[in-house]
Amino acid sequence: VGLEENKEAVRAFADAMSGGDPGVLDRILAPEARFQSAFAPDPLIGPAGAKGFLTTIRTGYPDLKVSIADMVAEGDLVAIRIENSGTNTGSMRGYEPTNKHAEFEEMFLFRFADGKIVEIRQIFNVLAMLRQIGMAPTEEEMKRLKKILPVLKGVGKVISVAGKLRPGRPKTA
Amino acid sequence: VATGDNMRVVQRFYDELWNKGNLDIADELFSPDFKGHAPGDTGANGPEGVKQFVATWRAAFPDLTITIDDQYEEGEAVGTRFTCRGTQTGSLYGIPPSGNAITMYGMAITHIVDGKVTSDWGEFDVLGLLMQMGIIPSGPPQGQSGNGG
Numbered sequence: 001v002g003l004e005e006n007k008e009a010v011r012a013f014a015d016a017m018s019g020g021d022p023g024v025l026d027r028i029l030a031p032e033a034r035f036q037s038a039f040a041p042d043p044l045i046g047p048a049g050a051k052g053f054l055t056t057i058r059t060g061y062p063d064l065k066v067s068i069a070d071m072v073a074e075g076d077l078v079a080i081r082i083e084n085s086g087t088n089t090g091s092m093r094g095y096e097p098t099n100k101h102a103e104f105e106e107m108f109l110f111r112f113a114d115g116k117i118v119e120i121r122q123i124f125n126v127l128a129m130l131r132q133i134g135m136a137p138t139e140e141e142m143k144r145l146k147k148i149l150p151v152l153k154g155v156g157k158v159i160s161v162a163g164k165l166r167p168g169r170p171k172t173a
Numbered sequence: 174v175a176t177g178d179n180m181r182v183v184q185r186f187y188d189e190l191w192n193k194g195n196l197d198i199a200d201e202l203f204s205p206d207f208k209g210h211a212p213g214d215t216g217a218n219g220p221e222g223v224k225q226f227v228a229t230w231r232a233a234f235p236d237l238t239i240t241i242d243d244q245y246e247e248g249e250a251v252g253t254r255f256t257c258r259g260t261q262t263g264s265l266y267g268i269p270p271s272g273n274a275i276t277m278y279g280m281a282i283t284h285i286v287d288g289k290v291t292s293d294w295g296e297f298d299v300l301g302l303l304m305q306m307g308i309i310p311s312g313p314p315q316g317q318s319g320n321g322g
Contacts, residue, residue, distance in 0.1 A: 074247050
């Protein structure tokens with residue numbers, strides 16, 4: 001069962017994430033491959049879908065370095081744990097760059113059929129990454145948020161009532 | 174070690190500890206120098222650390238069940254893709270009970286030496302979990318483009 005070939009394909013995938021040639025995806029992914037990304041709600045399809053993922057992460061983190069920390073392969077499956085390290089100097093998914101450095105772990109599971117990747121699943125601690133670049137509240141901030149949430153809701157109600165009283169006022173987004 | 178033996182150790186870990194709450198079995202399954210990693214908690218060391226970690230989650234989700242979706246073994250490493258389901262009727266790391274039913278996806282790589290678990294590295298969808306517990310607004314942090322990321 002070409003375990004070594006499968007592992008080699010997974011190493012090439014990680015290398016492409018790390019700035020290597022994205023063209024390798026045409027060789028290692030089946031045209032109908034389904035990539036369940038941690039961010040996108042729908043699976044990315046085929047080499048083109050996976051290249052879109054690479055473009056997104058390499059635009060957001062142009063200096064991204066990916067290293068494989070652990071690998072398990074059996075039958076048609078290869079799983080890896082990777083360590084990501086990069087600086088968010090480009091915009092990502094519509095957000096402006098934060099210019100902050102982040103290090104985060106991630107796991108991938110690849111399923112092969114006839115020597116090609118047909119399924120990719122990605123899990124990573126999105127929250128840890130967003131926290132490091134200052135785009136998600138820290139644990140302490142969340143506790144505070146939880147406490148002030150009822151107050152904010154109350155304020156929102158007052159504002160919406162005030163808006164109705166003064167209908168000429170433009171709506172805020 | 175015959176193929177499948179290490180996998181069975183991990184299956185017992187999920188079934189006995191996570192699903193049944195039989196914490197004492199950690200003494201049998203885990204090495205004294207066990208090191209665990211999970212998002213938000215890196216301190217699960219030794220069998221006692223495992224018991225504490227599992228107890229914390231089971232207190233928050235008393236009906237917690239973990240289903241193994243895929244499992245693969247190579248040498249001393251066992252990989253697992255899993256789905257956790259439960260109702261948050263207790264508090265979790267200071268987050269008050271939401272009463273919400275949650276479903277969470279994750280993966281782990283577990284190392285086993287001489288029949289004992291020596292390390293377990295798990296990653297799961299923390300963001301999705303916090304959304305389902307009502308702590309942060311739902312809807313992933315998406316921009317305009319629908320693909321990639």
